[in-house]
Amino acid sequence: MNIEILDARHAEAYRQLRLEALEQYPEAFASSYEEEKDFPVERFHKRLTGTDSTTIGAWHESELIGSVTLVYERKPKLQHRANIMAMYVKPSYRGSGIGKELMQQAIRTARSAGTIEQIYLSVMAHNEPAKRLYQALGFEAYGKDWRALKIGQTYYDEELMALFL
Template sequence: MFPALATHSTVFARTLPPGLEIRLMRESDLKAYKALRDAMLARHEEAFTSDAAAERGREAASYRSRLSGAGHCLFTLLAWDGRQLLGALSAECDGRAKIRHIAHIVGMMVDEAAQGRGLGHALMQAALALLAQDEALQLVTLSVTRSNTPARRLYERCGFVRYGRLEGAIVLPDGRQLDKDLMVLRLRAPTPAA
């Protein structure tokens, strides 16, 4: 489905500061991915739909489904500085014919120590470039917690526009309800019906 997934493990290295690398997640990365994800969920419960307490008990191997090739139009990109994992982004699609033209960005995260270095933008651009290789894909969606202004602005800079809001989308352990902005980016014009 994605030729670059099979032939290139590193993408967009030329646009990153020296020492940084963005590549597809490998089996050997699962423990580092789980550690980053657990830390981000614990520190930013308002930014993620997943619950930190529930996810903490998951085994690293349970994230194998996020490896490229594990499912239809599914991959996870990781951003590394040497041996330190700084960020991640997953993309997925549904294989059903009527919605096969839509991809979803899920689980975007950049460690606080790496924020402000353009890593989130680089992860998103790498993901969009891989998704654009699939000529059947027309739309890419994501949701972002309404109060997460830096993330929302990043997505807007990448070309996403808000098309709706889901009020009370997540309920935090303390009972607060947070809204999610629903955003979309058009990769290409719709294919005319035959």
């Protein structure tokens, strides 16, 4: 397995992984498969080459099996903060430490920026394995976003977590 920062060369593999995540786990992401399925690969290329975020990928041989994105705040009063977004590991690879390695690389990336003092994330309140992972890495819950997402007539709560570097 290999962990690396994704760039323009990885746009198609990232697109496929992202669409799988959105389709299989709609309650875990604010975006939807329906919104992103028709996005051209160039849109994913821009995501991976922009300066507002860093996307980290986990590879098994030539298959992208997981990713996480670190999004930087750009407003002057918020530049000490970053956000973890779009964390996903393919189901067949869960429990093998890949999620932990992705998150550790995201934390190292934030630290190396030199200006990031804290990292925020939100996780579905019912996703106990993910919450345990984040807690093991030092994230602490600081609140709940009740009914954060609504899919059809079902609401999903999110737990809000932060890590102070």
